[in-house]
Amino acid sequence: MILEDLGKKLLFFDGGMGTLLQAKGLKPGELPETWNLNHAEEIIGIHQAYMEVGSHIVLTNTFGANALKFKDDTYPLKDVVNAAVSHVKTASERAGKKVYTALDIGPTGKLLKPMGDLEFEDAYEAFREVMVYGEQAGADLIHIETMSDTYEIKAAVLAAKENTNLPVFVTAIFDERKKLLTGADVAVFVSMLEGLRVDALGINCGLGPVQMKPVLEELFRYSSLPIIVKPNAGLPKQRGNETYYDVEPAEFAQTMREIADMGAAVIGGCCGTTPEHIRSMIQVCEGVKAVPMQKKKDTIVCSYGKAVVFGNGSKIIGERINPTGKKKFKQALKDHDMDYILKEGIMQEEKGAHILDVNVGLPDIDEKEMMMEAITGLQGVTSLPLQIDTVDTAAMEAALRIYNGKPMVNSVSGKQESMDAVFPLIQKYGGVVVGLTLDENGIPETADGRVEIAEKIIVEAAKYGIEKKDLVIDVLAMTISSEPKGAMITLEALKKVRYGLGVHTILGVSNISFGLPMRPIINANFYTMAMYSGLSCGIVNPASEEMMKSYDAYHALMNFDTNCERYIGNYSGRQTKQPAGQTAGKGLMTLQTAIEKGVKEEARLITQELVQTQQPLDIINTQLIPALDYVGKGFEKGTVFLPQLLMSAEAAKTAFAVLKESMTGEESSEDNKEKVVLATVKGDIHDIGKNIVKVLLENYSFDVIDLGKDVPPELIVKRVKEQNVKLVGLSALMTTTVVSMEETIRLLRKEAPDCKVMVGGAVLNQDYADMIGADFYGKDAMQSVYYAQNLLIH
Amino acid sequence: MDQLTKEAIRYLGYGRNAVDEQTLALIADAFDILQSVAGRKSIYRIFCLEHMDGDKIRFGNLEVESKSLAKNMKGCDRIVIFGATLGIGVDQIIRRTSLTDMAKAVVLQACAAAFLEKYCDECQEQIARELREEGRYLRPRFSPGYGDFSIEYQGSITRMLDCAKTIGLTITDSSMMTPTKSVTAVIGASTSKENCHRQGCEACAKKDCIYRRDTL
Structure with missing residues (x-):
């Protein structure tokens, strides 16, 4: 051998x-x-x-x-x-x-x-x-x-x-x-x-x-x-x-x-x-003696392109990809609105997260399928390592299998049943697994009780060849509103696990303040105390300014932030600077102008100002729509070009988002929006054109169901029938994929004869579109919008 | 305005029209991003070129029938097979930006195309210098998909250069290149220095194309 x-x-x-x-x-x-x-x-x-x-x-x-x-x-x-x-x-x-x-x-x-x-x-x-x-x-x-x-x-x-x-x-x-x-x-x-x-x-x-x-x-x-x-x-x-x-x-x-x-x-x-x-x-x-390799002790999680090595301060695990207590997120999961989830991921990365927790569990969805979709989607747009967060071991295994890298896995507990189910998966696929200090008897009330469970988890993991470096122990934070000593016990247990057992630690930090007013005050201070007690990584909201202040201050104070570079970078000049553009809304520019010029931040601030005094629908009719029309016509005439058209679209999107927040239930209802399915056809991997059309259609208040790129005809037909969609937009870049466009149209005609099909893409022209039996050829993105309006609204 | 910015503006469809400040700022920003994420890898090999009957040419063990390519290669006795890519980092950043800011994504896309062309030009100049030492002069590069030079030859070229291994350029089942910001091309070399016109995009029959170089 x-x-x-x-x-x-x-x-x-x-x-x-x-x-x-x-x-x-x-x-x-x-x-x-x-x-x-x-x-x-x-x-x-x-x-x-x-x-x-x-x-x-x-x-x-x-x-x-x-x-x-x-x-x-x-x-x-x-x-x-x-x-x-x-x-x-x-x-x-x-x-x-x-x-x-x-x-x-x-x-x-x-x-x-x-x-x-x-x-x-x-x-x-x-x-x-x-x-x-x-x-x-x-x-x-x-x-x-x-x-x-x-x-x-x-x-x-x-x-x-x-x-x-x-x-x-x-x-x-x-x-x-x-x-x-x-x-x-x-x-x-x-x-x-x-x-x-x-x-x-x-x-x-x-x-x-x-x-x-x-x-x-x-x-x-x-x-x-x-x-x-x-x-x-x-x-x-x-x-x-x-x-x-x-x-x-x-x-x-x-x-x-x-x-x-x-x-x-x-x-x-x-x-x-x-x-x-x-x-x-x-x-x-010949004759050179083999040197046995030394066992390395670093705890490392990684994606395909980025490794996070534990130590040297605390790591931030973004908690936002989780439906618990979030109505919008739940709706996004039900609607398969992957963009929403991906944007949460990108936002957290931009705010400074090192790792993203991914929890997509909801009682009435197929968690395994959703988890795989979320993992694949996130790995397409961010290189941050992910933490697979689920209690469903089938979903956990599926995610471990398709994950590109070495993930964190949340979690295993001290219950025998849990360890029997989770450790074999870590043994096979690799990963750093979070061990919760609770077992068949619940959560121990003392720090020592939790440390004992941590020890049990370490011993059991070793039987599978899972080393200490691949474990991160969660000593659990219990809210101080019902457990007066909750924080103290947690902090003591943190120290014992991190410095006594020599294992890395993790906490869902914000549990500590459950049931109290002004939770960020408690959370941020507890976060500092926890890091000081040996918290290797905290599951927190990177968008919370209080939490990030604690994080930055702790790292500066403890000399983890060399020359306070991060701290200075984040905070220098803050006092003197007014919150961005506070004067922008004061009548210097109308909303219409802001959108025509495509300045996002102004559009947001002006809209915020306007909703104080005007009805959202009036703002849409007197400012937004005229602006969009103006830009759209300019694009047609050749006086406005694609980047400007899209900057205006993005600015309008920002304004719409503000208006939506202020609308009452009925007005903001998504139900009466007309649905359009968009897809780049099978075999084609270029989707920029389709994405342009999507942004514009959304501006004109269509509900766009974006199926992505390389989409098989069967899936397009399935979604059209499920949601009773009356218009499909297909995109193809090259002659080699127009074939699948034609095939998709043929299948749609057979299965959903009421549905119209518009097509676009570099290789197409009117003759080609006629030849493959499309209802409409969109020479550019605005043409598609006009067609959709004529067909579905007028 | 530098050449790169001019090319990016052409790809954005501005033609001869003036560009607004905001778009120019997006373009400058995009080139900064590309400087840090673009991979820039290339490979080439030189083969003897045989002209056969009709519009056929032969190099390595590959035969290509194409009127436009044969015309482009007329008088050449060597052919350079060339592949280049900016790597998957560029695709990733465009995909990510598409989710958060479409205007920026479109500008990135155009800038990446300009960036890639410039990189290919630099590679080609290097190859030209080497060939000049043996007394040969290069023609403009010619890619599968130009004229009647079938796009399917992307596959043959990448196999001959072992592009998947050497520069990470692969071809999908429907003949698309991944990473998408990639080029495959052939470049003729002849012993006579002809004053041949630049013939890339200009060889295309689509005369009304808004991106066309020679009408701008």
Whole structure:
């Protein structure tokens, strides 16, 4: 077993395959894995050469062998993989050397959603198929390499873990900024892979050995797992028609020796390296003793692009994505209004949150589906790590599976049943889990009682291999209105857990003031006391000025805010500055002008002033509508341009929001608004045009149901029928996706014959629109608005 | 006004019209954002170019039939295959901004397009310098989707350059590039320095396009 050797002796991988095949005549763009079937001897020869110079681990020629690249049966995938494994075995016999056969798994070559068009589960399936063939054929381990996207890595690792019993190695391409192409840094990469329980991790391709060293330093800083290093023979260079690498074997070997001395556990070569490079490397490195990796103690949560390392002050977990006590949020969940949830996320990030709590539980919705939608949506617009907050373990598992990164999970409790359900999920997917100090007997009344439960949770977690660094204990804040000693008990327990047990802590801070007037006063002061007592992260409202003042003051006072930079940045000049634009509403500008000019803040302030003396509907009719009409006509005539049109639209939106707040129930009712479904058609990932139309339609008080981009015809039809919609707007950018537009129209005609269809997009024109059977072609966004008005209102 | 800002204004559809201060401020802001989030990666390879019968050309093991491309490549004996991208950071910021401020999102989109073109121009100048050493001169770059050069060739080009691995540029099933702010192109190289006109967007048959360069 390779795991017996791993980390105990220095192991040698083989070197490049692709560059050697190119030298033997592989054409650019040709699939190298087809050579397993039609150039078997060349493949066996390369393997044998690496074995003869002393490689312990040899990679099968299966880097690109997956169903996404092998689309038809010209070369059956199973045959390709079987041949690949058997070539290593044959070479091993011929060379008379025992080696480990590593099933090589490269990236799919596609970008996963939401950035690209490949579904996570389709990537998983592509990897699964090859891995199962590989294990059956006799591979000893799975080596996932040359990865650029943490999400794709996660799909591959899960496929390996769930379908085979083989050890899993993972290496990725880091660039000179020490990042993956999709934004992950070393801390993200390591914490995510350790969470997924791989056996070794590291870096390959992209860079030469010298350029890899800074990345390696960080790998050693964060990783508790053995580290793999497989550089190219330098950076690629071009000479005439060919690409070449110019680090010679001796030079390569010398740097690899330095890398081995740094403590790498497995070394080898990637593009441009040859058996000569590996021979020199082994000669120079043989005898280097393996250094066992030190266990790292950092608590890290991450998204695909950002890691939050606990310590150095307290972290802010934004609490706003939670329907409890929020009427609007509940309505948004019922309406599938994802934009509302995403905007709450962006707002909290802008206010300074480090992590976002995500709770979408409501009695009458499918929480699992909603949780997945919210996680995916949020990860499309923010790189903040998320905290999956649910009591529904099915929703928790679904979210853990699709989450791109290492999340926080809220929560497990000291109840046996809870630990039995939650810990296996953390063990499998990774995560930092919140442990609530309550058990079958409820919440202990003393600090010691809560600490005891914390200890129980720590012991039970260890049985699953979940270390203390992946636990954050919630000693629970009980309101002082009914528990006079509530705050004192909580603060004492915080100290004992943080400094006695050495585990990080968390609190839902605002519970402390429940039932009291002016809650922010109590909350903000308790927040300071809690941080001082060892609160590692607080679940708070980052939009609350009082809370953020406490936070900033605490960090300045405790020297966590170097040179008070954050504090000064946030507060310098505050006293002298008037609250923004207080004079703006004093008749310098009319609302109509503010909207025509597209100045948001003025529009808001003037509207606030106007509602004191005028009826909302009058304001709409005398100011808002004339302004919008003026701008719309200007756009048509070519005197107003798109950015201005949209700035006006945004300003009008702000004014509408103020008016809505002041309207009584009946007036503000959404029910009588006309509904319009908008979607970018299946296969199309460009949605800016559709979003422009959406903003304008909303201005003209349509209720827009935005289905997003790459939307299958069936979903569009489903929503149209569910909500009895009379107008659909479809967008497509390219000729290749007008086909799906046509298909959508055909399906709508059949299933919802009363519904009209308007179309738009770069590639369309009137003739094209007629050809695919649309009712209307919108040359620009305003045309779509006019059409909708004529159809549904006049 | 710098060239980048001018290009962004063209993409925003202003034509020859004056631009208001607020939009100019949005444009300046957008370029600041792009400076920090845009990735800028590119790759190229040079192949021998064969001219075949009709409108066919051949390089590597790829054959392309396209009247407009064959015309663009006339007289060339080398062809540069080129891919470039600003990375997914730009897509992310545009998506995020679309939720909070559509005017800003539209301006970002236009500025990113201008930014990408400028980056490609810089790459091309670098390639031109290298080729000049061996006595060759570059033609304007020509992308799949120009004229009758089918968009499907984006796939062939990205495979030949191994773009997914090298610069993170991938193609969706419907031949769209992700990240979206990306370019694939071919550039002809010949031993004679011809005074050939710039032929990119100008080669398009859509003469009434509001973004068209040569009418502005």
